[in-house]
Amino acid sequence: MKYVDEFRDRDLAEGLASAIRREAQSSRRYNIMEFCGGHTHAIFRYGVQDLMPENVNYVHGPGCPVCVLPVGRIDNALELAEEHGVILCSYGDMLRVPASKRRSLLKAKAGGADVRMVYSIDDSLKIARANPDREVVFFGIGFETTTPPTAVAIRKAQAEGLGNFSVFCNHVLTPAAIQHILESPEVRDIGSVSIDAFLGPSHVSSIIGSQPYEFFAEEFQRPVVIAGFEPLDVMQAALMAIRQINENRCEVENQYTRVVTREGNLKAQELVANVFELRPSFEWRGLGLVPYSALRIKEAYAAFDAERRFAIMTKPARDAKSCECPFILRGVKKPTDCKLFGTVCTPDSPIGSCMVSSEGACAAYWTYGRFRPQSSPAEAAA
Amino acid sequence: MCLAIPAKVVSADPAGETAIVALGPVKKEISIALLDNVAIGDFVLVHVGFALHKLSPSEAERTLAMIREAGGESELEAFAGEAAA
């Protein structure tokens, strides 16, 4: 597979590993937060941490739209499927995420609700066309990568007059989340947690460009390196971050130049701006209310907004007491700090989303990290 | 997050805003509504059935070259270190 296999090359990995070993100063630690769950996945799937020296650590951030969706919104999706009897279409990722009282879309399906997994929102348009007498709702989740396809689908639905199709919009914004983490007391307070640099998300950046990160590098005095998705990209980006840290630079660098440009995909951005607008605030699991961090459907497309159509009210749902997801998502605590980890909360019976999504810090730790001690900034600062 | 994979455009229908892409031997129909001027032979990043962005072969080569160079420098330094010892 072209442009994939080359970036998984073992020999090049060894070369980068020795470069990193050479350039990481033994007198300090380097804590690099990879914002994006896909990067966490790559790190674990290829065993990238094994190739890094002991003082260079990838810290897992909240970059999982599945992880950060609050229970209240999943409850709303269940309400749509169970009480309103719609055909609820969802990406596979959401099916097992726990809602309140340990319910989930998959369990609802087992109970008779019409929940259907789709690979693309286009599939849900097809379902809507094929079932004109049923309401079809698409459960829209994801960061900026996944939002443009939803915009395209809503406009298509309007152009076709597809009256039985609507979207339950839960699209969230990356820069707002990064800002919120950086502004949290734990991160601002020197000495408790140190994140030395960020690896910026690959594909969100293909849409929004590298420009939006320039604010963070400047304001928070931390390097941001936008990294590609393959293991060599993740390693090269770490090397670039290490160099910046060593040289006291705080810039936005783009490692993923084969896809990411400074301005991103303008056509996609325009389509999104045409269909969506900012919500003044939105609750993120683990981060509380984050201002201007999520999108809702504009008035012009109100007919396709499931929240309006079905008068959905979201209750702020309390996450299970003792669940440390809020702190784990921020990179402040590690999974083993949580009383529930491995006992009450396991991949088979997840309490918090960190355990459900295979990118969630707890699930990743459980699946891939169980046999090797993992470090976190909490540990690193000790 | 955002699993996206580079695939090669093997046929395109600009009016219908769709294209067929190949990832190795596997083909899939996807939407190109988010891009302009998609040509056969282009590589595009595919996510949830949509092409998000074109991939630049020259930048890909440049990145690989930089990765090779970083590894090569290391070897050189190691060699110099050994020679000096």
Next chain:
Amino acid sequence: MTSAVARFAARETALPLDGTVEMIHGSGGRATAELVRALFHRHFDNALLAQGNDQAAFDVQAGRMVMTTDAHVISPLFFPGGDIGSLAVHGTINDVAMAGARPLYLSAAFILEEGFPLADLERIVASMARASREAGVPIVTGDTKVVEKGKGDGVFITTAGLGIVPRGVHISGDRAAPGDAILVSGTLGDHGVAVLSKRENLTFETEILSDSAALHGLVADMIAAVPGIHCLRDPTRGGLAATLNEIAQQSRVGMRLAEAAIPFKPDVLAACELLGLDPLYIANEGKLIAICGKAHAERLLGVMREHPLGRDAAIVGEVAADPHAFVQMQTRFGGSRMVDWLAGDPLPRIC
């Protein structure tokens, strides 16, 4: 026999195959008998079945016998390279074969949904008959029930299989020992990807066919060469990952795999990339995992590669002492990762 009954018995066994299954077909009366004769007896066609009894009676040889059963509820019913029928036959033969046993007979019970097209049912039955004939293992008894529309997915098939274990062969999941070699008989993930290509919502063009096949011939060759094989199992649902984890738990050992050694077809890898699936977890229906003493590994590999169903066989790892029974893999990339047991089916991911 009265002449009326004689006339009935001599009737042509043709069915109107443009019809659908109806409740009456499951009632046990004449309609059931007609269906059974026209479809099942005609295609499965063997002496035991033709006796028309509710059971098949046969002599047994001395020795250890093996019995297995399987329920098949797959969707879609037809996929590239097979269907629920051929899958049922191959799957049950393989379960018998994984004990090192020679399969003797199969049974097949059908739960049909009212409204299911008879033409489709015949396709499935004909396919089962072909699979059974090619494998040399007859379907000697069966049953048919019908459930109301909406209460079944077209057709569910339950099969059972009987076999006989050759003397001196003791194959079991708890026999893996540290130092043993782990082998697979060929490329992994073919069946799962072939099925996904047909499932609604996931469409792509690929030449992948399901690898559904009866493995008893291959197993017989393997046992003849290495009678002391420790474990055999076919990595069906959950793929290589689930199966190795099962055996690791049963034997209380760890496993260490080399990703570079595991055979995959390029199409399967590409399809998994597109969907965000890990090929280690994808089902196989015509492959087996073998665990044997290290000293016999090369010989076993050679024998497997000589068989048409084992041409791509490979040694993919080894068993290690490990109180946690972890299955770990050295990645192509150089680092190491865990190959864990998934909680449920692998779901395609966007994230």
